[in-house]
Amino acid sequence: MTSKKYQLLAGLSCLVASTGFAQVSPSHPYTAPHPVYGTFSVTDSNYYNSKQLAQHNEFMVGNYDYPAKPKDMWEIGIKGGSFSIPFADVDARFGRSFGFGGHIRKSLGHVMSLRLEYVYGVAQGLNWRPSTGYTAEGTNTPWAGYGGDQVYYNYKTKAQDLSLQALFNLGNIRFYKNQTGATIYALAGVGVNTYRTSVNALNGNSAYNFPGAQGTYDNRKDQLDALKDLLDDSYESQATIDPSKKWTKTFAGYITPSATVGAGIAFRLSSRVNLAIEDRLIFNGSDMLDGVRFDESRTLSPDKDVFNYLSLGLNFNLGSSAKRVEPLYWLNPLNYAYGELRRVPEIILPDADGDGVTDQFDQEQTPAGCPVDTHGVSRDTDGDGVPDCKDKELITPTYCQPVDADGVGKCPCPEGCAPAQSDCAASLGALPSIHFAANSNKLSDDAAATLATVASKLKANPNCKVVVVGYCAATKRQQQLSWDHVNKVISHLVEKEGVSSDRFIFSSGQEGGDCDAVDIRAAAPGEDGPNTIAPPHPNLRKN
Structure with a gap:
């Protein structure tokens, strides 16, 4: 039997050698110019079934962040190795x-991953020290014919196990290269187990003439060599029945549920083949796998026996490479993410006016060379309505504003120099205010009628001028809206009512009034000013 085992291992080695340690070449059919995930292109719909295609299509148009899970190959494997009972009452x-x-x-x-596995095993054992514990069984033991004399426990157990296992591995998740060459995995599962245990209790039809009470030799090796020469390896006797397990009359013997745990390491030889070294423990709850129920002191053994299966296996991936990728436990899920990060283009946001603020946040199309704030609006340090790039008087005191088109202010005369009230104030009387809707520059019908009355008074007093005053200058938007209101009133009186434009003094952005109102008053004697000024922020967005 030993020679057959070595022949099996030699055959497996030859098969591995014939397979070769092939690697995926650059001309492999999986190679594609698109982003790759493992060894295939995520853009290739051939790798997805109908259910996965819905997610794939959403991913391709950008409506879903994650690619679909591709169809992958099935793995089949064969293995062989040592099948033993290392944790038992009899030495393996x-x-x-x-x-x-x-x-x-x-x-x-x-x-x-999930694995369905079948194992056939033959385990043997032999104690090199003599035992008498079998006498506790009475006549219900194959050793009963020895009448209490010492014997050398031995067994030969044939077992089969069919189990469904869950395998867990992390070896394929790599941070520093795209493909792993080996994965370490753990496994656990449940199944059904059959076993039949026989002992070599007779030499032909008679009992063996075992060595005396202390044995022939004092050391393990010499004693085992003597026993091997004595025993005929017939294993003709059925071991003591285990009442805790169901016995069948078929070749299988006992049949019982089983549980298994283990670990292994697999080496990737190519995209189709891998070699695995694995060790499994198979537990079925019996203490009779080795045919012995009682220990040397004739007390019930406290521990259950366990099968151990140490194997070398060769595994093959099955499926069309045009429709299925390698099993996912060989693919690195980080490949796609890293590939996409490498392909992210440089993001260039548009900036039409070149002021350093992208159009998404720019509130003004600024002339070239004008410094701007974080909103892309021309800087106006003194808040006089003239941007710094055009302001000839960069810091104009507030009391000297409003300013002219060059940003130069006109400071008021000292106290007591103001001229006496002119006759125009008495002639024109109290002039009405014009009101606008909030954030609007549209004259209502009522406002137009009011301005018609103002025009009549001006025409009746041709030597009088009036000051048109708009309010609020806290922000650039308020400054521009105040200018718009004043300009609207003057333009209406000139264009619609026929009043000469030199009858008006333009005054916007003043403090102390309603932001949505324009006041009209008679000019004082000697009081003068422009009938129009440049808008403070002509490019300010209306929204």
């Missing part, structure tokens, strides 16, 4: 224990 004979099996595996994602 590892050199004469073997097992083989196969599996089919499918990924659920990049970390977890």
